[in-house]
Amino acid sequence: MNINGKRQMELLNKMSFVRMGGTAEEMAAAEILMEEIRSIGLEPVIEEFEIEDAELVAGQLEVLAPFNKKYVVTAYKLSESTPEEGLVAPFYYAENLTAVDLANCKGKIVLVNGFFNLDMFKKLQKAGAVAFITMSGTMLETEEDSDLFTRTMRDTIRAFGNMPGANIRITDAFEIVAGGATQVKLTAINTPITRTSHNITVTIEGSEKPEEIVSFGGHFDSVEFSKGAHDNAAGSVINMEILRHFAENKPKRTVQVMWYGAEEMGLLGSKAWIKAHEDELKNHLCMINTDMAGVVIGYDVARVIGTKEATAHCDAFMRRKGYNVGVTQEIYSSDSIPFADKGVPAVNFIRFGHHVGGTFIHCRNDLAKFLSEQSIAKTTQFVLDYGIELIESEVFPFERVVPTEMVEKVDKYLAKKELAEAKKDK
Ligand SMILES: [Zn+2]
Numbered sequence: 001m002n003i004n005g006k007r008q009m010e011l012l013n014k015m016s017f018v019r020m021g022g023t024a025e026e027m028a029a030a031e032i033l034m035e036e037i038r039s040i041g042l043e044p045v046i047e048e049f050e051i052e053d054a055e056l057v058a059g060q061l062e063v064l065a066p067f068n069k070k071y072v073v074t075a076y077k078l079s080e081s082t083p084e085e086g087l088v089a090p091f092y093y094a095e096n097l098t099a100v101d102l103a104n105c106k107g108k109i110v111l112v113n114g115f116f117n118l119d120m121f122k123k124l125q126k127a128g129a130v131a132f133i134t135m136s137g138t139m140l141e142t143e144e145d146s147d148l149f150t151r152t153m154r155d156t157i158r159a160f161g162n163m164p165g166a167n168i169r170i171t172d173a174f175e176i177v178a179g180g181a182t183q184v185k186l187t188a189i190n191t192p193i194t195r196t197s198h199n200i201t202v203t204i205e206g207s208e209k210p211e212e213i214v215s216f217g218g219h220f221d222s223v224e225f226s227k228g229a230h231d232n233a234a235g236s237v238i239n240m241e242i243l244r245h246f247a248e249n250k251p252k253r254t255v256q257v258m259w260y261g262a263e264e265m266g267l268l269g270s271k272a273w274i275k276a277h278e279d280e281l282k283n284h285l286c287m288i289n290t291d292m293a294g295v296v297i298g299y300d301v302a303r304v305i306g307t308k309e310a311t312a313h314c315d316a317f318m319r320r321k322g323y324n325v326g327v328t329q330e331i332y333s334s335d336s337i338p339f340a341d342k343g344v345p346a347v348n349f350i351r352f353g354h355h356v357g358g359t360f361i362h363c364r365n366d367l368a369k370f371l372s373e374q375s376i377a378k379t380t381q382f383v384l385d386y387g388i389e390l391i392e393s394e395v396f397p398f399e400r401v402v403p404t405e406m407v408e409k410v411d412k413y414l415a416k417k418e419l420a421e422a423k424k425d426k
Pocket of ligand 1: 291
């Protein structure tokens with residue numbers, strides 16, 4: 001079978017719409033993938049799982065003094081809501097969360113720089129802040145050519161408590177800080193709801209070693225405002241082309257190809273899959289994850305969550321074949337993490353865009369026009385060939401081991417220490 005970049009881009013274009021975890025649009029994308037699988041003559045298995053989400057009810061920040069103006073904000077999903085009539089408090093810009101900043105936070109609605117994380121939350125909670133505000137976007141954006149994002153209060157933060165939170169455009173925050181705001185009213189209300197998301201799996205049984213499994217995975221959901229061409233319709237169509245290969249060429253070991261839902265909400269699809277299939281994992285020898293591909297301007301890397309030997313094997317394979325892939329032993333924030341957490345080595349293939357001018361993921365500019373047939377076919381070729389190298393080998397090239405140095409990074413990523421600490425406190 002020849003890899004067909006044109007066919008891949010056609011499928012990618014078909015699923016180029018916003019498809020957030022647990023929505024009807026995500027389900028529509030799942031239907032498109034399943035239709036394609038059936039057209040190859042295979043039968044997909046679809047599994048549903050429940051996810052925690054929230055609906056936004058109200059979001060406004062009103063400056064009361066020394067001037068009066070209302071700004072649109074989005075409430076953090078799953079954060080504590082303010083009263084319906086709003087929360088009135090002094091305003092403070094805690095730009096660096098220094099000791100001086102924190103001494104000024106008590107009883108205030110606090111604007112912070114950067115991504116909101118557990119460390120920030122703990123500091124603000126201890127300092128007695130009554131609500132927090134984060135910023136998104138860039139100073140050069142106009143309202144028409146940008147979107148105001150919705151953030152979520154992660155479970156790792158909620159394990160320690162909660163408070164009202166909201167996100168604002170950085171251009172609005174600039175106006176508020178420059179104007180010397182002292183008193184504000186925040187209205188940020190959200191209602192928790194349960195949604196249903198889906199994973200799709202196709203299994204092709206191995207002809208010689210059916211009990212040994214190698215899987216290809218990637219998420220098919222996207223974030224709000226994003227049509228997710230680069231992240232990760234590209235990985236989705238790469239795995240479809242790989243499935244076509246193994247449908248035509250029966251593998252020696254069992255091949256599973258998976259498309260995960262709700263990755264962008266915290267790897268929820270792969271976590272759910274692992275939970276439902278834990279007893280099958282002992283013979284799962286490697287998970288090959290593709291998350292981001294297809295951009296013309298960019299570069300390919302492989303991040304191996306496995307032993308030094310597995311990393312060296314992957315690197316040697318790419319050199320021998322002349323594939324231009326930078327291989328390192330490292331974790332990657334994607335669906336491979338829950339597998340590695342259960343001892344399954346994982347190899348992540350990622351084609352990053354140019355770090356300043358060409359990375360348009362998680363926004364309205366993640367569009368198919370920045371991708372090409374040639375680029376997506378090129379990545380498909382080496383992901384497939386690497387997979388064949390593992391699946392068709394006489395003896396598997398490396399041990400099914402996730403070494404201590406990787407386990408530590410995975411545990412840190414999953415905030416295991418913090419979650420255990422929170423449990424102890426309760
Ligand atoms: Zn992704």
